[in-house]
Amino acid sequence: STMDGWVMRVGELLTPIAGVMRRELLGSTYIQADETPVDVQLQNGSGQNHQSYLWQYGTPGGGVFFDFRMGRGREGPKQFLGKFDGILQTDGYAAYDHIGGPRMVHSVCWSHARRKFIDAVKLNPKDVAAIRIVAPMDEMFAIDCRGRVEKMDHASRHALRQQKAPALLADIRALVVQLRDRDIGL
Numbered sequence: 001s002t003m004d005g006w007v008m009r010v011g012e013l014l015t016p017i018a019g020v021m022r023r024e025l026l027g028s029t030y031i032q033a034d035e036t037p038v039d040v041q042l043q044n045g046s047g048q049n050h051q052s053y054l055w056q057y058g059t060p061g062g063g064v065f066f067d068f069r070m071g072r073g074r075e076g077p078k079q080f081l082g083k084f085d086g087i088l089q090t091d092g093y094a095a096y097d098h099i100g101g102p103r104m105v106h107s108v109c110w111s112h113a114r115r116k117f118i119d120a121v122k123l124n125p126k127d128v129a130a131i132r133i134v135a136p137m138d139e140m141f142a143i144d145c146r147g148r149v150e151k152m153d154h155a156s157r158h159a160l161r162q163q164k165a166p167a168l169l170a171d172i173r174a175l176v177v178q179l180r181d182r183d184i185g186l
Contacts, residue, residue, distance in 0.1 A: 018065070021063050021065055022065050022080075024063060025057055025058070025059065025062070025063060025065055026081070026082065026084050028059055028062070028086060029086035029087065030059055030086055030087045030089070031057050031058070031059060031081075031084065031086060031087070031088050031089070032057070032058055032059065032060070032088075032089045032090070033055065033056065033057050033077065033081075033088060033089070033090050033096065034055075034056050034090065034091060035053045035054065035055045035056070035072060035076075035093070035095075036053065036054050036056065037051050037052070037053055037072075038051075038052050038053060038054050038068075039051060039052070040052045040070075050070065052068065052069065052070045052071070053068075053069050053070075053071065053072050053076070054066050054067070054068055054069075055067040055068075055069060055076050055077065055080065057080060057081075065080075067080050072095065073095060074094075074095040074096075074097075074098075074099065076095070077095055077096055077099050078099045081099055081100050081104075082100075082101075083100065083101035084100040084101055084104055085100065085101035085102070085103040085104050086104065086105070087104075087105045087107055088100060088104055088105070088106050088107070089107045089108070089109055090106065090107075090108065090109070091108065091109060091112045092108040092109075092112050092113075110137060110140060110141070113137070114134060114137045114138075114141075117130040117133050117134045117137070118130075118134060121134065129175070129179050132175055133172060133175045133176065133179075136168045136171045136172050136175075137168075137172065139164075139168050140165060140168050140169075140172075143160055143161055143164050143165060144157070144161075146160065147160055
């Protein structure tokens with residue numbers, strides 16, 4: 001209990017710093033968010049653990065803020081992000097929908113989007129549409145792979161993306177629109 005008291009006291013002393021970090025993060029134009037399950041031992045004597053969540057908010061190369069919540073509901077990100085009006089990138093989890101300010105853009109990561117098409121191919125290996133969409137996505141990932149292999153700095157990697165990605169994005173968009181129109185009978 002002595003060590004627990006020390007940890008709690010240090011946490012209290014760091015609260016003002018955490019507040020500044022949160023304000024800086026919310027003042028930015030881009031945040032990545034994700035949540036991770038954390039088992040918490042309940043104090044009711046049952047010996048049972050409760051699945052809680054540690055929500056992570058950060059920017060590449062910048063600060064990271066962790067927000068502990070007992071649940072995985074929308075209230076956590078809604079309270080943390082408030083009226084954030086930038087780009088919020090997540091894995092597509094629905095708790096991030098309909099939160100933030102009126103101009104917030106909710107973007108989803110390519111890995112998670114790609115995974116849905118990979119799952120479609122696993123269910124039906126002859127799903128030509130899913131296979132066609134995965135191919136340019138793989139090429140998108142190959143751009144960053146090349147940047148890492150060639151040890152490019154941020155500016156060079158950005159220039160390579162600007163050169164290669166627009167055509168791939170146009171291909172992906174055309175394939176998705178074509179698939180959508182086919183499915184709704186346009």
